[in-house]
Structures are given as structure tokens and as C-alpha cells.
């Protein structure tokens with residue numbers, strides 16, 4: 001596929017800005033993760049803990065499958081009507097006192113945000129954790145313009161102070177343990193108590209003290225958004241810590257950067273996603289805080305609200321009728337937490353802000369397959385991600401689709417070299433290889449025959465079609481190995 | 482060509498192959514049996530402190546939560562009878578952030594509470610006030626009437642008005658960013674007390 005650049009034609013994310021492309025291929029980068037036993041221990045602990053919690057609260061809902069089907073359909077409907085829904089969102093936000101900006105790509109989004117911050121006359125902004133702003137490299141753009149962005153999510157702060165990159169969508173600093181975090185704080189946090197211990201409560205309290213003053217003295221905030229309701233113009237941010245509430249409430253000016261696919265048609269649609277997201281993501285019945293706002297509210301919260309609607313390759317993803325489903329993603333990270341490859345290789349290996357199974361299909365589509373040609377091979381096609389996904393994105397189908405595209409693209413690195421590298425990588429890790437083979441066999445079989453496997457395997461294949469929380473069975477199967 | 486035209490043009494071109502209308506199946510649960518014990522249990526699960534009291538006992542209960550002589554931020558429309566005489570009330574007439582943050586607690590009412598998820602929702606009505614009031618003090622005391630409790634998330638959304646600023650609260654501020662160990666109060670209120678009235 002050649003990169004299409006005509007105005008008004010679907011376009012991929014431009015190179016040279018943002019964080020969608022790694023410096024090296026997945027197999028090469030994964031070797032480092034595989035060679036780091038501490039990283040693998042941390043990841044394993046995190047993914048198994050979250051999987052268990054999530055499985056427990058999903059099992060509480062008798063209608064989980066109905067919610068998944070509704071979530072998948074709402075997003076499919078959204079994508080089919082995206083232009084009209086965005087226009088509706090724009091109209092409602094504008095009526096409510098907000099200002100809507102359109103950004104064709106990362107360069108333009110960064111320029112819009114930088115100009116908006118400059119116009120307020122400040123040289124520091126507070127930030128809510130946001131994948132979209134990481135994707136476009138907003139922090140780097142702000143720094144280049146002489147503006148200091150302060151990440152206020154504890155994990156993002158750890159990553160930022162450590163001069164590091166996030167390794168997980170949900171717990172970005174999961175690759176760091178308490179001793180490392182203490183060292184980073186002692187080294188990088190101004191005014192920190194030198195007797196600080198590595199007790200998580202003490203570390204969190206240090207971050208609280210450090211950030212409180214910043215929250216109260218910074219008049220501009222930048223956020224992403226989880227959902228935007230076209231019908232009402234309402235934006236929603238879900239979070240745990242309250243740093244989001246701080247950023248969304250205290251400043252005078254709020255700038256929200258939103259991928260165009262985050263829109264949902266109606267207010268009522270939130271009833272589906274507010275059930276799917278926390279349970280699939282953190283394994284909670286509801287996340288501690290959700291903030292919703294529509295434009296500006298006189299006397300309460302920011303009095304200037306800017307919404308930046310971001311394309312940056314999403315139109316190219318939308319143009320692919322098979323690949324389009326990746327835009328349903330609500331960034332819950334469930335697919336990361338069930339993926340045997342992610343668990344071993346770690347988030348940095350994917351080279352993009354989007355790691356794990358969703359990253360393996362989203363990044364190459366956003367950048368064009370030739371720039372991330374090895375990522376569709378970063379998978380055993382075991383199907384666990386599909387079972388876990390609350391909006392039923394068929395990631396294995398997408399991986400296969402993109403592999404075909406990678407082969408066709410005949411661009412660097414060649415398809416052969418990727419296939420060989422991927423095979424070499426799997427063969428270095430016999431358990432992984434065996435699991436991949438077995439799972440691939442099973443999923444092919446299940447695909448052809450539906451629920452046709454004999455006991456005890458019918459529990460697994462059966463769950464792929466319908467009853468009970470389907471992720472459960474696979475997770476159990478995986479845990480028992 | 483404006484960026485707006487470029488982006489919308491690209492998205493239209495991406496869909497030029499035509500799209501089928503998508504029916505959204507809505508056969509998930511919309512209502513549920515209301516169970517106040519479930520609300521209590523799920524709030525407690527989130528390490529919120531729940532007090533089931535009669536309305537006449539609200540002031541005494543709050544007096545028991547706060548140190549004598551403590552200061553309490555109060556939204557303009559909060560029922561005065563809820564406040565014990567032992568505390569100093571700071572009515573919000575445009576209080577600055579420093580004074581709000583220095584208070585021992587904030588007392589608010591709620592708009593809706595959800596039993597199945599252990600959530601209270603504030604909508605900025607006069608008895609709940611500006612969002613900042615429930616954000617900066619270390620303790621949030623939230624008074625919920627039984628008739629404000631619904632069983633499910635869909636029932637809650639149906640009762641809420643999208644044009645108000647909404648804050649959904651499920652337990653105190655929490656982080657699990659360090660080795661997945663839950664720590665309360667990293668940024669927002671460290672303690673959440675819910676007073677559930679009959």
C-alpha cells in the first residue's frame with residue numbers, strides 16, 4: 001500500500017513526530033525484554049493480578065455478553081457514521097461554550113495545543129494521562145516551545161521523572177518496582193524528604209505533596225478523553241487517582257485532545273461503556289472517579305474549553321473494512337493482560353505507545369504497514385485477546401489480515417526476514433512456541449467446527465461462541481498450564 | 482481547505498465504499514432489584530465508611546466523624562440541620578482554593594447512587610456545589626437518601642442531566658501504580674463517608 005497524501009484522502013500518521021514507530025523491529029526489541037528477569041516478574045505479577053480481579057467482577061454480571069455485543073455494535077455504528085457524528089459533537093460542544101479544533105495529524109495537533117497554551121501566557125501545563133497526547137508526542141512539542149508539561153498521574157510521573165517510556169496502557173510504570181521508584185523520587189523530585197522509604201503509601205504521599213502545589217498554581221490543563229457524546233456534547237474521563245479531577249476542575253483553561261473514534265452517538269450509550277470499561281480494565285465494578293462535562297459551566301471549573309479532534313492516521317484505519325474494527329478500542333488493556341507474548345516481551349518491545357495485541361494491529365495501520373511491518377507477527381494467534389476484548393475486536397483476524405498486507409508491501413524489512421525473525425524468536429522460547437501451536441490449532445478447529453470439540457476442550461471452544469464470561473475459560477486454561 | 486474539511490473529507494473518503502446500518506442490540510439489563518445492603522457492601526468494599534442513619538441523626542453522625550471545632554465546607558443549598566453545632570461551617574460563597582483545601586471536610590448531598598457498583602454521583606446542584614468542593618478537602622461526607630439509590634448504571638444515567646458537570650465517585654481517591662498495591666488518597670479526598678438515609 002502506498003502512502004496516500006492527497007488532501008481529503010485517508011492518510012497515515014506522519015513519520016518524525018510522535019510515538020507510533022519503534023527504532024527497531026519487534027523481535028529485536030523483544031530480546032531485551034526477554035533478557036530482563038525482573039521485568040518479566042513484574043509483568044507476570046501485574047497481568048495475573050489484574051486478570052484475576054477482572055475475571056471476578058465480570059463473572060458478577062449475568063449480562064456481560066450482551067454488554068459486549070452492545071458495545072461492539074455501538075462502536076461499529078459510530079464508525080459507519082463517523083463524519084456526521086463528529087459534526088454533531090462539534091455543534092453541541094460549541095453551543096455549550098466550547099471551541100472545537102480539527103487536527104489532520106500529530107504536527108497540526110501539537111501546533112494547535114501549543115498555540116492555545118501560548119495564548120494564555122503560561123509556560124507550564126498540567127496533564128491527565130492520555131494515550132492520544134503520547135501518540136502525537138505532545139510533551140516533546142511543548143518542551144520545544146518552552147512550555148513544561150507536568151504529568152500528574154502517579155505512574156506517568158514516575159515514567160516522566162525516570163526519563164522513561166510507559167510500558168503498559170493502564171499501569172505505565174509496571175516495569176518499575178518500589179525500590180526503583182524511591183530512587184527516582186529521591187533523585188528527581190524537588191524538595192523530597194531524604195528519609196523517604198519505599199513503602200507505596202509513603203511514595204504516593206510524596207507524589208501528593210509534590211503535585212498539590214502544581215495543581216493549585218497551574219491555570220492550563222491538557223487531557224485526553226475516554227468518550228464524547230455526539231448527542232449532547234458531553235466529554236467523559238475515567239480515572240482512579242483524582243489527578244484527572246484536579247486537572248479538569250482547577251485550571252481556567254482546559255484543552256482536550258481526542259481521537260476522532262472516541263465519539264459515541266448517544267448519552268445512553270455511556271451505560272454500556274461505563275460497565276464494560278472498568279471491569280475489563282482495572283477489574284473494578286466502577287473506577288473511583290469519572291468526570292463528565294459539557295462545554296463550560298459558569299462558576300464551576302474551567303471557563304475556557306478547547307476540544308481538538310485528531311485524525312493522525314485514523315482515516316487510513318477507517319478506510320480498511322477489515323482493519324476498521326481496531327478503532328472500536330476503548331483502551332482497557334485487557335488484551336495486554338491475557339497475551340502470552342506481551343507478558344514475556346514487555347510493552348517497550350512494541351515500539352509504539354500502543355503495546356500488546358491492540359498495538360500490534362493499531363500501530364501498523366496508523367503508520368502504514370511498511371513502518372511497523374514486524375508488529376503483526378508479535379503474536380501467537382492464540383485468540384485470548386479476542387475473548388478478553390470488551391468490544392469484541394477480532395485481533396487474530398486483524399493480525400492475519402495485516403500479515404498478508406506486510407507481505408504484499410515488499411518494503412523494509414522484507415516479509416521473509418520478518419517471518420524468519422518471528423519464527424526464530426518463538427523457537428528460542430519453546431513453551432511459547434508450543435502454546436502458540438496448540439492454540440492456533442485449537443482456534444482453527446473452533447473456527448471451522450464451532451463448538452465441536454470433545455470434552456474437556458469443549459468448555460473452551462464453547463465459550464468462544466457464547467455462554468458465560470468467555471475470557472474466563474481461556475484465562476483459567478492459561479493459568480493452569 | 483480548512484483542517485476541518487480535510488479531516489471530514491478523509492473520513493468520508495474512507496467510508497466511500499458504503500456502510501451497512503448497524504443495529505445495536507440492547508438486551509442487557511436495564512433495571513435491577515434495588516438492594517440497599519448491596520450499596521453498603523460495595524461502598525465498603527471500596528473502603529468508604531458507610532453510616533445508615535435517620536435524617537434526624539445526620540448532624541450527630543457528622544459530629545462523630547469530625548474533630549470538635551473542625552471546619553466544614555458547605556455548598557450553598559445544603560440543609561442547615563445536617564450540620565452539628567460543634568463544627569465551623571464555611572458556606573461556599575466563592576471560597577478560594579486555599580480555604581477549601583485547608584478545611585477538615587466537605588459535606589454534600591448526592592444526585593444518584595448506584596447499588597451494583599458502589600457509586601455516588603454529584604451533579605452540581607445547590608446541595609452539592611461546585612466540583613472543587615468535593616475535591617480538595619481530605620474528607621468527603623456525602624449524604625444519600627434511599628430514594629436516590631438505583632440498582633444499575635442504566636438507571637443512573639436515565640436520572641442524570643448531561644449538561645451539568647457530573648462527578649462519579651466510587652470510594653476515595655486510589656492508586657495501584659506501585660506494584661499494584663492500592664493506596665488511598667493520592668490526590669483527592671483520603672476518606673469518603675457516606676451517610677445513607679432511609
Ligand code: SF4
Nearest residue numbers: 329330332333335389
Ligand atoms: S483491543 Fe479490546 S481488549 Fe485491547 S485495549 Fe482495546 S478494547 Fe481493550
